[in-house]
Amino acid sequence: MAINLHIPDESEIFTVPGVEIGVAAAGIRKPGRNDLTLFRLAPGTNVAGVFTRNRFRAAPVQVCESHLARGNGIGALVINTGNANAGTGEGGLAAARQTCAAVGKLLAIEPARVLPFSTGVILEPLPVDRLIAALPRAVRALGDSNWLAAARAIMTTDTQPKIVSRRVEIGGKTATITGISKGAGMIRPNMATMLGFLATDVHLPPALLAQTARAIADRSFNRITVDGDTSTNDSFIVMATGRSGLKVATQSDPLYAALVESLAAAATELAQKIIRDAEGATKFITIRVERAASHDEALKVAYAVAQSPLVKTAFFASDPNLGRILCAIGYAGIEDLDVTRTNLWLDDVLVASGGGRHPAYREEDGQRVVKQEEITVRIDLGRGDLADTVYTCDLSHGYVSINADYRS
């Protein structure tokens, strides 16, 4: 029931030179499904990551951060679904390190050059023996065209695989950007986690790549919300293999801006796919706040609207309930907001201005917009010239059912 979620066929998915992927079935939670994914990265690849700010950080997140902090030279990623290895204490850390050691041995690299990721049930010990036993099969399966298989193998309760792939011309050369993501709420029932992996064959030095990953995450994965819950395992990884021959050395390089735009667009598409497949979602909603005095206040208003259960249920009901949106704007926390300067549009229908309903607004126009599967809420604060955007979905009976019934 995902909303306009495009799954590219194999011909639309470009391999990224320097990246090989293998998947295997380790029987971590269910037998017979591919639940283990291995990335092997060619020497010279740089890797950067952005991780959850939740204080209950899962064991693999802690190990990733510590391995990335040791400098670069990351040669492999290992991802399991079915178990998040979160809330598992010292035993969980040991399991994540054991996994890295096993991968390192098979690929002949140091364990500290391996990044581990887990997603699935939390508070249960990772069945690390089964995971390690399946690793040789994942190694044998390594190949450069397994992106779609990987997108499927990292799913938990996602209903659709999430993959983006594109070729872009930058400075007269062709670069490839391909990535996958998973997640169907910021956190699924017991199944924690949003994961995103984006690879390009452009070269970026480690420090610039780290900064770029953060900037991209801020424009994509940090701009989506289903229920406001931030998981213990959220991770977003950018890999730059350099195999296209295209190099971007510094932020002032004239090609840098174009590259960031391309990477951010790909990451945004991956992030939006999480919303399109969100728990119980029937509508994809873009909340754009314009003419704000700061990005911070634009985001405050956007998130207040995006996370209001009343606004979200109104969209589920295809009800253009303006009062709920105005109300959320009003409590977003801008102390000196002048509501008489605020304008509100649903797509291009001006619905409210001057602190109340716009005189020319007709209910049937609002109704027409909110019946659509994709809706843009545009809020003009009349305070400055900054804008920001957040993506969300509606709140439906499906959300309650999925989250209430999951363990029963």
Next chain:
Amino acid sequence: MAINLHIPDESEIFTVPGVEIGVAAAGIRKPGRNDLTLFRLAPGTNVAGVFTRNRFRAAPVQVCESHLARGNGIGALVINTGNANAGTGEGGLAAARQTCAAVGKLLAIEPARVLPFSTGVILEPLPVDRLIAALPRAVRALGDSNWLAAARAIMTTDTQPKIVSRRVEIGGKTATITGISKGAGMIRPNMATMLGFLATDVHLPPALLAQTARAIADRSFNRITVDGDTSTNDSFIVMATGRSGLKVATQSDPLYAALVESLAAAATELAQKIIRDAEGATKFITIRVERAASHDEALKVAYAVAQSPLVKTAFFASDPNLGRILCAIGYAGIEDLDVTRTNLWLDDVLVASGGGRHPAYREEDGQRVVKQEEITVRIDLGRGDLADTVYTCDLSHGYVSINADYRS
């Protein structure tokens, strides 16, 4: 379907000397139901109010604030249900002022000594003519024993009237405290508003009463959340008639602490009744955060847990889903939280410690607690010695149905 919401019978409701109440049917939204409530306050009564911090403040809230700012001597409150007079611009302000003028004329007091309150549909003009036409009937109905009738007359989509009444011994004298409230989410579908009115026959001077009202609100109405939405009309009013002969002149008066405790207890009961009757609620949940370094961080954690849709749906499902609670604690915004010092109880069952499931925890113990209609979540942060408490309810199919289906 309210949860353990006690409706006192007439014998349990104490009148407050100096307060008369009359209700009438004005046909504001529906014919034939009492939707208009008038309070007449004896001379010498002091009144203080705490109002919504939403920037989209309804017209009656703006008029209340301006009338209260002119000093005291408030002689009447007029409350209508069926229409919130919110998002109504200049016309709404004029309607609220017209209402005050009409009440003033009937009771022979200045219009500025009248406080208006509205609750109901927002963004629609208040039918002020019908309201004013019904006022003489409300005046004729004035009497000191109409508290329960008033509790019913201010309801919107509340399923039950909310009333509290008690007599307390303070300094060897008997004081009476009686109050009513309404609201079934922080905001109902289109029906905005939480309202609370608390009267006592103790005398407090205006400045002390204003400070007391704020302190009480912080311990009661500011400690409840259904969906995190703060309405445009929320108002809490404390009336002190002084007719008991009991006077509290300053904060250092030895009787002051006892009086505040009694008023706060009554206000908390009124506030909790809103949760007990909240939209779709099937569970009443107390979130208590202990050993915090500040009240601010205790509240951050309490609200993160109380407003997490995942936690709330788990309670609806009677699922002791610890991971979701730990996850919410983790993203509450305490940057230096040491999760290994955090303990979590469901009632008196220790479910998590040291950053994960407690070794002795058995699922059936958690299950037993969450099956109850009333549940206490107790979180020990291990950081200091401050504590705070928030009251909330679960998130059910009922909530989605009520809010999605309301206008359709």
